[in-house]
Amino acid sequence: xxxxxxxxxxxxxxxxxxxxxxxxxxxxxxxxxxxxxxxxxxxxxxxxxxxxxxxxxxxxxxxxxxxxxxxxxxxxxxxxxxxxxxxxxxxxxxxxxxxx
Numbered sequence: 497x498x499x500x501x502x503x504x505x506x507x508x509x510x511x512x513x514x515x516x517x518x519x520x521x522x523x524x525x526x527x528x529x530x531x532x533x534x535x536x537x538x539x540x541x542x543x544x545x546x547x548x549x550x551x552x553x554x555x556x557x558x559x560x561x562x563x564x565x566x567x568x569x570x571x572x573x574x575x576x577x578x579x580x581x582x583x584x585x586x587x588x589x590x591x592x593x594x595x596x
Contacts, residue, residue, distance in 0.1 A: 501588055505578035508591035509571035516567030520546050524563040526556045536560055 520538045522545075528535035534556040536548040551559055570590075577587030 498583075501583040502578040504591045504595060505574045505583075505587060508594040509574040509578075511594055512567040512571045512574070516564035519564045520548050521564055522546070524548060524560045524565075526551075526560055538563075 522538035522540040524536055524538050526534045527537045528550075532553050533550055534553060535550055536556055536559045538546045538548050540546070549559055574587055574591055577584040577591075
């Protein structure tokens, strides 16, 4: 793997962790009264809740699935891929999407 690929992978991992750190934590769930415009709600271990987003019905589950809880394992995978030879093409593809 060349140094540029490794840098892209590490930068993507760093970005995920930075975004997750400033995002509402907790267990994200879909709720609300309107099925066509559900809310994404974060539930904290202490029982408190926080509104995270209003979504469309087909998008809410996507948002919940990619909550900040995914950042740690995904960042670890990207960092692990940065040490491999050859570069994992799927990890590089994810890193490049995250880079924008």
